[in-house]
Amino acid sequence: DIQMTQSPSSLSASVGDGVTITCQASQDISNSLDWYHQKPGKAPKLLIYDASNLETGVPSRFSGSGSGTDFTFTISSLQPEDIGTYYCQQYHNLVTFGGGTKVEI
Amino acid sequence: QVQLVESGGGSVKPGGSLRLSCAASGFTFSDYYMSWIRQAPGKGLEWVSYISESGETKYYTDSLKGRFTISRDNAKNSLYLQVSSLRADDTAVYYCARGKAMIGPWGQGTLVTVSS
Numbered sequence: 001d002i003q004m005t006q007s008p009s010s011l012s013a014s015v016g017d018g019v020t021i022t023c024q025a026s027q028d029i030s031n032s033l034d035w036y037h038q039k040p041g042k043a044p045k046l047l048i049y050d051a052s053n054l055e056t057g058v059p060s061r062f063s064g065s066g067s068g069t070d071f072t073f074t075i076s077s078l079q080p081e082d083i084g085t086y087y088c089q090q091y092h093n094l095v096t097f098g099g100g101t102k103v104e105i
Numbered sequence: 106q107v108q109l110v111e112s113g114g115g116s117v118k119p120g121g122s123l124r125l126s127c128a129a130s131g132f133t134f135s136d137y138y139m140s141w142i143r144q145a146p147g148k149g150l151e152w153v154s155y156i157s158e159s160g161e162t163k164y165y166t167d168s169l170k171g172r173f174t175i176s177r178d179n180a181k182n183s184l185y186l187q188v189s190s191l192r193a194d195d196t197a198v199y200y201c202a203r204g205k206a207m208i209g210p211w212g213q214g215t216l217v218t219v220s221s
Contacts, residue, residue: 043211091206
């Protein structure tokens with residue numbers, strides 16, 4: 001099984017700050033990685049697919065990078081509506097989610 | 106618009122069973138893999154299972170094999186999850202979602218509570 005280690009588990013930042021979340025896979029997954037945002041009480045929503053591609057309609061302040069085992073998710077300028085929990089997910093071999101990063105303002 | 110609506114959750118005693126359903130609309134259901142993902146209260150996301158477009162290929166997370174069964178009826182645009190031998194740690198919101206990569210959209214979820 002592929003394990004996904006996400007960090008940090010939580011962070012607090014101010015509006016306008018840059019935020020970076022990392023995700024490490026236990027083995028090479030190429031670029032088979034997606035990022036999701038879950039607002040409190042809601043279902044998750046896809047933000048980034050194939051490690052670095054922005055889903056249609058998602059603001060450009062969100063970005064992703066990486067390949068192999070190390071991946072990064074960035075919010076260039078944090079907005080109030082960005083609060084919630086972010087998850088990475090690999091689909092190289094079945095599906096595994098990272099543990100999540102709770103973002104607060 | 107694309108919509109997924111789960112149903113069938115509820116409160117059940119340990120050892121019991123439930124059949125969760127997901128009604129899909131707004132897209133060609135038979136063109137997509139479909140997934141079940143669960144989230145225990147206050148916890149992260151856990152992938153449960155996915156099924157191929159035709160229903161011939163099914164995969165499960167190792168820890169749930171044998172107790173959970175995924176199926177679909179493309180004529181009814183519906184996805185199912187039969188959950189049995191339920192334990193307290195199966196208590197979670199169960200989400201139906203389109204795809205196995207680029208997963209989305211997701212339904213609103215159905216809550217399964219396992220308690221004596």
